Amino acid sequence: DAGVTQSPTHLIKTRGQQVTLRCSPKSGHDTVSWYQQALGQGPQFIFQYYEEEERQRGNFPDRFSGHQFPNYSSELNVNALLLGDSALYLCASSTGTLYEQYFGPGTRLTVT
């Protein structure tokens, strides 16, 4: 049984560019949450998707957007990249309860 998978593993982008990160949830999970983890910090909640809709959003600008597909996989899009967007982006899947949240290995984004 595959756990949460994310792609790509690492990514380098230039300021102003756009990026798309992908996540496949653990089998049986229908809810996907995205977190941003800056170096030396704890993860910060970006948003959560359920039934192909954004169900909840953290304190992130509109440059951060997402999508969930019918197979429950999800994408995170970030437009107009800033240097401060450099971070580890974590995807977590669950059946909707906090207790069962499983994290993927993350995508390391570097903005130069």
Add this chain to the structure above:
Amino acid sequence: GQNIDQPTEMTATEGAIVQINCTYQTSGFNGLFWYQQHAGEAPTFLSYNVLDGLEEKGRFSSFLSRSKGYSYLLLKELQMKDSASYLCAAGQTGANNLFFGTGTRLTVIP
């Protein structure tokens, strides 16, 4: 508002016991979680407390006092592989996300 405080770094000796403290302030508290995160890896779930008291799970135990907004993670018989960051996180009623602290980086020395 929400706030979680935990020490930034701790060092302990192999075979010893270490206690990592966490204080939190959050509206609509819905459980306290501890995660372990090795460098460059995803956080992995360790424990969950929603009622006051101690939850024991092998070498790891977690304690919660809701009235004091306080939790701790206790690691016994420390092993070198326990060197990692330990993240304290709070759940909120009506919300489906976790609010994380900055994490405590634990270094286990021989």
